[in-house]
Amino acid sequence: MSETRAGFIAVVGRPNVGKSTLINALVGARVSITTPKPQTTRHRILGIRTEDSVQMIFVDTPGIHTGGKSAMNRMLNQTAGDSMRDADCVLWLVQSNRWTDEDAAVLERLRTVRCPVGLIVTKVDLVKDKAELMPFIAKTGSRRAFDFVVPLSATKGNNLDALLAEVTRVLPESPLLFESEQVTDRGxxxxxxxxxxxxxxxxxxxxxxxxxxxxxxxxxxxxxxxxxxxxxxxxxxxxxxxxxxxxxxxxxxxxxxxxxxxxxxxxxxxxxxxxxxxxxxxxxxxxxxxxxxxxxxxxxx
Structure with missing residues (x-):
């Protein structure tokens, strides 16, 4: 009988990089709302995928952003930071062929993360010439030591299986933490x-x-x-x-x-x-x- 694996996977990145869209696609259910506008996600929301002996608990987090000074802005950034600190794995989402100061701010926060970190290059379907992707992926992947790198399109469903395989590989042995039919922690x-x-x-x-x-x-x-x-x-x-x-x-x-x-x-x-x-x-x-x-x-x- 195979061992049971389970763990929390923090999905982080700047606002509007596709975190909620990716989690909904991976879970196979709409656990987080999505809009084209940044900072749509305001809460720590769990999306739970259970398949055979593996339970992946994806943590949808608010986009890490700069400039906002209100109590809510501080709360959003703190929520994302706490999710990284408590995770068994972190997925850092960066939009294909686009690098911003807010991406750099997320990278700085990742320096203190000790669990496995995967670089996920999102929205590759928006890049017409796929040859342009390789230099961007290589440069972004050189910014720190990543445990894996996966380019994908959540909306098209491209390369999601490759990501699931990588996450399964790094999850710790653990009993299932939620009921197998549960897809979110929110009521x-x-x-x-x-x-x-x-x-x-x-x-x-x-x-x-x-x-x-x-x-x-x-x-x-x-x-x-x-x-x-x-x-x-x-x-x-x-x-x-x-x-x-x-x-x-x-x-x-x-x-x-x-x-x-x-x-x-x-x-x-x-x-x-x-x-x-x-x-x-x-x-x-x-x-x-x-x-x-x-x-x-x-x-x-």
Whole structure:
């Protein structure tokens, strides 16, 4: 009988490099929301893949970024850093043929990591001339000693098997840490709030999405078998409220309709979704407000 392997794999990188998309592809389920906008992921989310005697627990982390000074920005970077420190393996994602100051900042954080680290070059399908990839991969791979290097496309499913084989090779012997059918550690209300926030991110322009969070306020059964869910969209300023609601409530109605369909697909159950927009001034720079909204705050020690 083969040994059982299990472990935590931190998936790290700058914002919008494809971390959540990759984890969803590897797990085979949509455990994290994805949008084209940076800093979509705000929480440490586990995506669990169990196959035979191997359990891979992928840790989706916020993008490590520079420049942001708010309490939420500090929390996002701290969450990603803690995930690297506690991991059995780290996957560092870098977009093909693109190197930024934020990639350099992630590389600096990797210097203290002692577990196996793999370099994952993402979005290779966007590079028309594949010959251009080799110099970029060679240069990026020379920046530190990596245990493995895998170029891939998560959206196309290219080379995912090669990555899974490398991760399996470096995972420690361990009993399974979660039930074999479990694909994430997050519950229904978290996923509902995230799906609503995803639709808001896609609907809103510029910086406003980063001043918004969503909280499920109530969830009650209805006589017709559906669920009545009420959710609050928290904004940081009075002026933001009108933008979220839209002219004659049009944007809030559209977001609610799209989010309801997404949540129903996730739950496999009918839903009546009611959205409210309220102001919690400066919540993104208030640690007590962040804690009350379910964010993990940095350790003070």
């Amino acid at each position: 229904e209300h978290f996923r509902m709030a995230e799906l609503i926030r995803e639709r808001l991110f896609m609907s809103l322009d510029q910086e406003l999405p980063y001043a918004i969070t969503v909280e499920i306020e109530s969830d009650e059964p209805m006589e017709d078998g559906r669920r009545h869910v009420s959710a609050v969209i928290w904004v940081a300023r009075d002026s933001h409220k009108g933008i979220v609601i839209g002219k004659q409530g049009a944007r809030l109605k559209q977001v609610g309709s799209e989010a309801r369909r997404a949540i129903q697909a996730d739950l496999g159950q009918g839903l009546h979704l009611q959205l409210w927009c309220r102001v919690k001034r400066g919540w993104a720079d208030d640690e007590r407000a962040l804690a009350s909204l379910g964010f993990d705050l940095p350790d003070q020690g």
